[in-house]
Amino acid sequence: MTGMTLRHRLTAGLLAASCMMPAAAQAQDDASMEARIARLEALVETLVERLDTQETRTSGQQAELQAQTEAVLVETQALQQEQAQLATQVAAVTEEQERDGFSIGNTQFTLGGYVKLDAISQRTSGGQVGSGSIVRDFLIPGAIPVGGTASGWDTDFSARQTRLNMRTSTDVGLENPVGTFVEVDFMVTSGGDERISNSYTPRMRQAYMTYGDWLLGQTWSTFQNVGALPESMDFVGTTPGTVFERQPMIRYTSGGLQIAAEQPETTVTTSSGGRVLAGDDTLPDMVIRYNHGGDWGSLTAAGIVRSLNVADDDFGMGDDSAFGYGLSLSGRIRVGERDDLRFMGTAGDGLGRYIGLNIVNDAAVNINGELDPIFTYSGFAAFRHFWADDLRSTIAGSYFKADNPVMLTGNQVTDESWNAFVNLVWSPASRFDVGIEYMYAERMLENGLSGDLQKVQVSSRLSF
Template structure:
């Protein structure tokens, strides 16, 4: 229709123009008709070309709209998928961000992020022991071991030692195993309580494994702090532990399940027995793991932990005249860290139980003794500590602490040459000139008494520097 109108309009236009310029001579009418026919043919050709171009343009526009619609649909689908993936990956991203924040020196190996930390520590210790001179290789010269304090000697001893053996190094790993699971690892080394080295030439000591742990979601496998111990309650001391007589302290292989504040674990068993001569015997033939249950509470006020343990003590050895027996052991420990004011805190622990010997104070007494019938008799103990930390300012802090241990030894079975009680007290001041570096001085007094009434004490001054990295 549109083409006919255009053609008609052009015909009228050409006819009008021709009539206006036509000669009055009738002989020219034929030539005018011919020219009109030629012009009409040209116009029709032009119109056909315009129609073809218009149809092509309409077709291209339709194809472009279809292509744009398809691209828009694909973009919307891709955006939705990206948002879904981002939502699913958010926890993992947060974990990786936190890991990077904790250690900017970490590095990536495949899907595993590796970070590290630890510290370099130097100790200078001068101490006097009232019960006699300490042996050159005595572990008591590095840190407080209550069961090693000399008693009943005729002369006191005085020793000064420098050491860097508490220096510690940790590797931490976190492997990307998807958004539904979390896999981490930890290896920790130090140089304490190891062979090698001497104070004469090299002072070279071999490293040891403190911790080697695999964590998968809620499960922990490997060697780490016993679930019965609350590491977070330990005081801020320069000594390795600080309140050794009154604290649970044990690292060992275990399997642990954690769900919120609840922890349940089975841990390496090991029975320590006092022989009829008072000697310590390690049979090494335990049958069942130690079982620990624990619950942790925390809030703005601080933290509190309640832990219980059940053990089977077992002996089957010729070292104890062919004794073959087992006994039930148990214990309960309450501990925590309570905030006092804006920056101060009070840390504490109270523990009691039957057959807990190796868990308390670095095995001050043994788990059990042997009665006249060849049966195990668990030894009851109770212990505890308290430590108050005061922050003087942005760079200085101090801790005042003390601990106590008591054993109810069956002396008819253990003799009266075993430890009856032990206690200690300490005070320190620690200065932090820059945040990674601590410099401090600590004074300590510790005492140990035997069942026969003999006792010995230790007086110590310790200077330490520690660079945390």
């Protein structure tokens, strides 16, 4: 090995390590690395001088010089590898920061949501659904028309499901940061009609704060397992068999265990089949839930207890309260590499407003003003299959049954409801979905009358 070759190798290695220094300096304190580079520079200068005069050295001295040179090269290469690793870490951190949002002061902001367009064509066998009705936006089992003249196929386009959210994390100088989450969409709100503007008022979906194991604010009920819901073009999908509720709460989480005190509200059915919101609740709905998961999927078990209440000012027949309760088991089980089975089963007394968008009420009231909780049971099952990496389908069905005290509620209230759907979803790019879905749903009253709804829906959604 000639002196010129060694000189080139030493100089090139040292230069590469030095050039990488600015990027690595962003990742951590590099005082030790700077010291190592300075020491290597001094060694290289000495070795280069000795290489220039090595022809006067003995063979033993030249061998010693060669060994020292190789040692410097080894340390230089090690330094290069460390600097390369640091540069990779810096790039990863930078990419994550860009993806996660931006910072103002001590607060990190992250924006998210999606834009969705729905094209829906539906018909109902038991009566016409009016233009602008929310029943034309998504399935509401308790509002399927019954007993009227069948409608034709009515078509609507809507972007109302478009959703925006903002998440923050603020360092307040405590052990944990304080987080917040606020989300809005444009469903079930007033606004412009389909003649001109199609403008709709934003509504608050979720708004809560978190600190450590605590959540305070409005979000999905702890009694509901959102992770078990199947993929559907419809807003909910398996609505008759689904626990579905968002409300204010205080929730504590420890591992898989969750305990929550949530917004109480008693919905009462009168003898005419009407609905009264008493607003006389004194105790929160209490929920306890346990989540368990693994590579195979996840399971959730949840229980709820409620105090249902009415007062003399509601019916003029005195005050009364009743005990409500419910149990729900739900989950998502992996089938093969990518497919999955999702399910939910729920039963209880006085659960009315928690099931299927309040298909029936929590309780009925008798002539003495006493509450009789209504027992219900419901559930759904859904299977999702991937035909290819960018193509998948879900087939699902759900069912609801109420044990109405007909002597109190009358026979015009919902006794049963069920639905089924199948869809095909194509994802031509990351976070971009295009899907088509067919749904059939039916509602039966206590008097035996029924009505059905058929719907074809095409949707496109871009998430961000």
